[in-house]
Amino acid sequence: xxxxxxxxxxxxxxxxxxxxxxxxxxxxxxxxxxxxxxxxxxxxxxxxxxxxxxxxxxxxxxxxxxxxxxxxxxxxxxxxxxxxxxxxxxxxxxxxxxxxxxxxxxxxxxxxxxxxxxxxxxxxxxxxxxxxxxxxxxxxxxxxxxxxxxxxxxxxxxxxxxxxxxxxxxxxxxxxxxxxxxxxxxxxxxxxxxxxxxxxxxxxxxxxxxxxxxxxxxxxxxxxxxxxxxxxxxxxxxxxxxxxxxxxxxxxxxxxxxxxxxxxxxxxxxxxxxxxxxxxxxxxxxxxxxxxxxxxxxxxxxxxxxxxxxxxxxxxxxxxxxxxxxxxxxxxxxxxxx
Amino acid sequence: xxxxxxxxxxxxxxxxxxxxxxxxxxxxxxxxxxxxxxxxxxxxxxxxxxxxxxxxxxxxxxxxxxxxxxxxxxxxxxxxxxxxxxxxxxxxxxxxxxxxxxxxxxxxxxxxxxxxxxxxxxxxxxxxxxxxxxxxxxxxxxxxxxxxxxxxxxxxxxxxxxxxxxxxxxxxxxxxxxxxxxxxxxxxxxxxxxxxxxxxxxxxxxxxxxxxxxxxxxxxxxxxxxxxxxxxxxxxxxxxxxxxxxxxxxxxxxxxxxxxxxxxxxxxxxxxxxxxxxxxxxxxxxxxxxxxxxxxxxxxxxxxxxxxxxxxxxxxxxxxxxxxxxxxxxxxxxxxxxxxxxxxxxxxxxxxxxxxxxxxxxxxxxxxxxxxxxxxxxxxxxxxxxxxxxxxxxxxxxxxxxxxxxxxxxxxxxxxx
Ligand SMILES: N[C@@H](CCC(=O)N[C@@H](CS)C(=O)NCC(=O)O)C(=O)O
Numbered sequence: 001x002x003x004x005x006x007x008x009x010x011x012x013x014x015x016x017x018x019x020x021x022x023x024x025x026x027x028x029x030x031x032x033x034x035x036x037x038x039x040x041x042x043x044x045x046x047x048x049x050x051x052x053x054x055x056x057x058x059x060x061x062x063x064x065x066x067x068x069x070x071x072x073x074x075x076x077x078x079x080x081x082x083x084x085x086x087x088x089x090x091x092x093x094x095x096x097x098x099x100x101x102x103x104x105x106x107x108x109x110x111x112x113x114x115x116x117x118x119x120x121x122x123x124x125x126x127x128x129x130x131x132x133x134x135x136x137x138x139x140x141x142x143x144x145x146x147x148x149x150x151x152x153x154x155x156x157x158x159x160x161x162x163x164x165x166x167x168x169x170x171x172x173x174x175x176x177x178x179x180x181x182x183x184x185x186x187x188x189x190x191x192x193x194x195x196x197x198x199x200x201x202x203x204x205x206x207x208x209x210x211x212x213x214x215x216x217x218x219x220x221x222x223x224x225x226x227x228x229x230x231x232x233x234x235x236x237x238x239x240x241x242x243x244x245x246x247x248x249x250x251x252x253x254x255x256x257x258x259x260x261x262x263x264x265x266x267x268x269x270x271x272x273x274x275x276x277x278x279x280x281x282x283x284x285x286x287x288x289x290x291x292x293x294x295x296x297x298x299x300x301x302x303x304x305x306x307x308x309x310x311x312x313x314x315x316x317x318x319x320x321x322x323x324x325x326x327x328x329x330x331x332x333x334x335x336x337x338x
Numbered sequence: 339x340x341x342x343x344x345x346x347x348x349x350x351x352x353x354x355x356x357x358x359x360x361x362x363x364x365x366x367x368x369x370x371x372x373x374x375x376x377x378x379x380x381x382x383x384x385x386x387x388x389x390x391x392x393x394x395x396x397x398x399x400x401x402x403x404x405x406x407x408x409x410x411x412x413x414x415x416x417x418x419x420x421x422x423x424x425x426x427x428x429x430x431x432x433x434x435x436x437x438x439x440x441x442x443x444x445x446x447x448x449x450x451x452x453x454x455x456x457x458x459x460x461x462x463x464x465x466x467x468x469x470x471x472x473x474x475x476x477x478x479x480x481x482x483x484x485x486x487x488x489x490x491x492x493x494x495x496x497x498x499x500x501x502x503x504x505x506x507x508x509x510x511x512x513x514x515x516x517x518x519x520x521x522x523x524x525x526x527x528x529x530x531x532x533x534x535x536x537x538x539x540x541x542x543x544x545x546x547x548x549x550x551x552x553x554x555x556x557x558x559x560x561x562x563x564x565x566x567x568x569x570x571x572x573x574x575x576x577x578x579x580x581x582x583x584x585x586x587x588x589x590x591x592x593x594x595x596x597x598x599x600x601x602x603x604x605x606x607x608x609x610x611x612x613x614x615x616x617x618x619x620x621x622x623x624x625x626x627x628x629x630x631x632x633x634x635x636x637x638x639x640x641x642x643x644x645x646x647x648x649x650x651x652x653x654x655x656x657x658x659x660x661x662x663x664x665x666x667x668x669x670x671x672x673x674x675x676x677x678x679x680x681x682x683x684x685x686x687x688x689x690x691x692x693x694x695x696x697x698x699x700x701x702x703x704x705x706x707x708x709x710x711x712x713x714x715x716x717x718x719x720x721x722x723x724x725x726x727x728x729x730x731x732x733x734x735x736x737x738x739x740x741x742x743x744x745x746x747x748x749x750x751x752x753x754x755x
Contacts, residue, residue, distance in 0.1 A: 084716050091392060112719040113393050144611040145523055151716035156406045159418035171408045173702040187495030188523055190611045
């Protein structure tokens, strides 16, 4: 990790003349592979399975983009990044796209010269503690030792939360979720804090999930989304509209099961434009007509991806909550395809 | 007619720059220098270009912004409202602390093991060889992780010290009359408190300077006592026994001064999640310190051994012939000479240890790399500035260490008269 920060900084400094401004789309096409930055392993979001195939909610975005751009959702090289290395990896051109539980914030969008292509999960920061500690609210954590992943927004929220509530705590900085899990289970910290979705995913991987509780307080807003480099707007558009296509597909009832059927033509012109049977939206972002169809077919629409990776039927068991469609009282709202 | 002895007229041809040995080395140096400068210029230019492409500037202003994060171990006051600059200082001091402790311990271990490795006792010598080989040949990071794992997995969690109201007992108990608690996060030891301390002077706390003054007074009286004993011995031939008076003079005064200021121990006590009160020495520090000292100690041991072996055997034999005991031969004859061989490579080991301390990130010890090169770098996105600054600071620390050690080296090296 250390090495890649250094190498990353060096690369930023010396070897990528123009990479940032150059057309990422052309690079990806020429390479025939999408370099997608993901986390180092968080089951449900991005983790390799027993056969080494990456799967998860974030991975599905990488696959959808690869399907839209390259026509093959398996043409992705997954680059594990830590909280510390992820933005350097993106800025240096090591990855084309970062989908790693990354929160959209003002400074990251502006000062770090990144662009968030949207939000694929509306989240907030929570705390997890052992049940036998007898804690029922984060406000009772005065004096506790807290494990926290460094290089994250959660690190700053944590400091603010304890200060605002006039409590003290002892931070233990960790590098990856796996390390945090190990420290927490060994009792090196009383509480583990990160995005609530990450906590649920982490807890689901424990041998005894029932002995750990996630406290009710959500202390921050963490809109998580895919990130690209600032300055390459064409590439940013592709990622943004691929994500929108997945969300819109759910809204209009386009699923991986009926997509072949629907792409023969429907009564709904919006669906027709989305699937490329009417007009040629793809050409406007440098792709072909069927880009969105392939993206949706890769892993299903947003709802299918959610249900398959982190939904209530999975061990992670997250409810849609804020991440329901706007028609269902959630925040998901894809702009019109026209 | 020309004189045969007259040297040919000095003409200069360009090819002489290469073929003439008088010029060749200069030519090569000039060429290499130009290549080097061109390379450096290319790097700098490329950096400027790329920063422009990325839309970033080169600016250290971020150091004065609010840091916003908390640090576990701080030697100077620091809160998340402090600046990134202060966070950097906290990290720097943590680096210096662990490096200093590490250098001292590595030297002690190294001398001890290096000497024992040459012991004529077969078992002792072999054990020391085992230590050296095991620590020298496994990467430091692994040692850090192994020792950390032992600390976190083997020691009880602080919660184990909680007294169960039902049974009136706790799962773990404190050591040394309930004053010290070993946990998997830190070792809680008693702190010292004073109920009515004297005011501080020049930044030294009241109890500290007053105790120092009392100690100095005791030392002074003691030297008078010794002088008096010597006078009596010279006059009468028998030296009066002074050891009990010395003992009293060296202990009583400062103890009395501290006692008068209301000295008492602040014993850590378990409270909900952690121990409160006393001093908490974090395991991150202890683990890093142990791993760095044991690892570097193995190298120092080899240097010490080499230094000792460089002294000819005749010296030992001569000293033995004079009737010196083996321990004294080592400390009075061999080691002082061996130091001359030992110091220069020892400096390198100190430098290595200091730089290796940047592996602190593995145990979450917030050193320079953890604060400036870790969280600050990340939260501000100032990779280039942070890394350059960090390199500069490590360079400064290293130059400082070699400077001090070189002074020492000059003091012990062979004086040529
Ligand atoms: N959303 C926060 C935190 C992101 C974060 O680090 N999340 C953790 C837990 S949800 C993670 O993805 N860890 C995976 C890993 O360590 O690779 C941010 O963007 O700074």
